[in-house]
Amino acid sequence: MKAKLESLKALFDAEIKKVSSPTDLDELEIKFLGRKAGELTAVLRGLKNLPEDQRKEIGNFANQLRGEIENAITEIRNQLSGSQKIDRFFDLTLPGTELPNGHLHLMTKAIREITEIFERIGFNRVRYPEVEWDWYAFEALNMPGDHPARDEWETFFIDDKEIGPKGKRLLTPHTSSGQVREMERKELPIRMTNISKCYRRQSDISHAPMFHQFEGLMIDTDVTIAHLKGVLDYFAKQFFGPNRTARIRPYHFQFTEPSFEVDISCGLCEGKGCRMCKSGWLEIGGAGMVHPNVLKAGKIDPKKYSGFAFGWGVERCYLMKPGLSIPDIRELYQSDLRFLKQF
Numbered sequence: 001m002k003a004k005l006e007s008l009k010a011l012f013d014a015e016i017k018k019v020s021s022p023t024d025l026d027e028l029e030i031k032f033l034g035r036k037a038g039e040l041t042a043v044l045r046g047l048k049n050l051p052e053d054q055r056k057e058i059g060n061f062a063n064q065l066r067g068e069i070e071n072a073i074t075e076i077r078n079q080l081s082g083s084q085k086i087d088r089f090f091d092l093t094l095p096g097t098e099l100p101n102g103h104l105h106l107m108t109k110a111i112r113e114i115t116e117i118f119e120r121i122g123f124n125r126v127r128y129p130e131v132e133w134d135w136y137a138f139e140a141l142n143m144p145g146d147h148p149a150r151d152e153w154e155t156f157f158i159d160d161k162e163i164g165p166k167g168k169r170l171l172t173p174h175t176s177s178g179q180v181r182e183m184e185r186k187e188l189p190i191r192m193t194n195i196s197k198c199y200r201r202q203s204d205i206s207h208a209p210m211f212h213q214f215e216g217l218m219i220d221t222d223v224t225i226a227h228l229k230g231v232l233d234y235f236a237k238q239f240f241g242p243n244r245t246a247r248i249r250p251y252h253f254q255f256t257e258p259s260f261e262v263d264i265s266c267g268l269c270e271g272k273g274c275r276m277c278k279s280g281w282l283e284i285g286g287a288g289m290v291h292p293n294v295l296k297a298g299k300i301d302p303k304k305y306s307g308f309a310f311g312w313g314v315e316r317c318y319l320m321k322p323g324l325s326i327p328d329i330r331e332l333y334q335s336d337l338r339f340l341k342q343f
């Protein structure tokens with residue numbers, strides 16, 4: 001009797017390995033545990049005919065085996081109902097689980113694109129401190145300590161007890177602070193782009209307290225407004241599309257003379273004027289010919305050298321690309337994946 005039970009166990013172990021569908025499993029269950037013709041059921045029924053002394057031992061063994069068989073069947077049934085496959089069976093042809101794929105932040109992409117556009121015409125990207133001296137951000141740019149023009153830059157100053165020879169420390173409010181730093185390297189001619197974070201006390205749908213600017217600076221002998229205009233047109237075409245152009249309008253900055261505001265022709269109406277742009281042009285930022293006082297601050301002789309500079313916000317400029325509309329510029333820095341994933 002015991003030998004019979006042992007061979008039943010071996011048979012069950014072999015058969016359950018072959019099960020690959022719920023029907024297979026049902027059949028197996030009936031074969032071993034079925035009330036009428038189940039193999040184990042038959043053994044259990046025969047127990048009562050055994051001599052008293054064997055009945056207990058064989059009975060225990062048989063009940064234990066029934067428990068094992070029931071557990072094994074339940075386990076496989078659970079697996080089958082979960083995914084229609086048994087984990088003992090590994091299907092090499094099934095596609096793997098794809099890991100989520102990240103991408104660069106919109107502004108990182110913009111910065112890389114701008115960097116490359118200017119590299120193609122020989123402007124190298126440089127970087128200067130975000131925590132800067134007053135001198136580089138204002139004083140050297142022809143804005144002495146009490147000059148009212150400074151107000152435009154809504155600057156965060158650092159609360160230092162001691163003030164050094166270059167004035168207070170501040171969070172740089174514009175990339176123009178890199179102009180004189182670049183001149184101090186004494187490597188003429190200069191063709192640089194300075195792209196970095198800027199800080200101003202401002203926050204509304206079109207302004208974030210931290211944003212990015214990029215600054216172009218070219219200094220050489222005989223640099224003229226025509227060179228500036230050429231570079232601006234080149235950028236408009238490369239960044240926004242071949243049918244776009246730039247235009248310059250008279251303006252005022254302390255550190256350029258003459259100074260301009262730069263507009264890019266509207267992508268929808270190509271400069272004719274439409275509901276979106278009204279005038280046909282979209283304002284992008286400032287520019288001008290480097291002021292002689294700024295060249296002097298950078299120890300460059302304004303009689304020998306001249307140059308142009310331009311600078312504007314990366315965010316603003318990127319959001320002017322065709323097809324991009326973002327209702328609030330601050331969304332860019334809220335790290336909300338639902339927003340970021342769209343780009």
Ligand code: PHE
Pocket residue numbers: 173174175176215253256285286287288309310311312
């Ligand atoms: N720095 C100026 C600004 O923040 C822009 C500018 C740069 C103007 C270079 C002229 C020349 O508005």
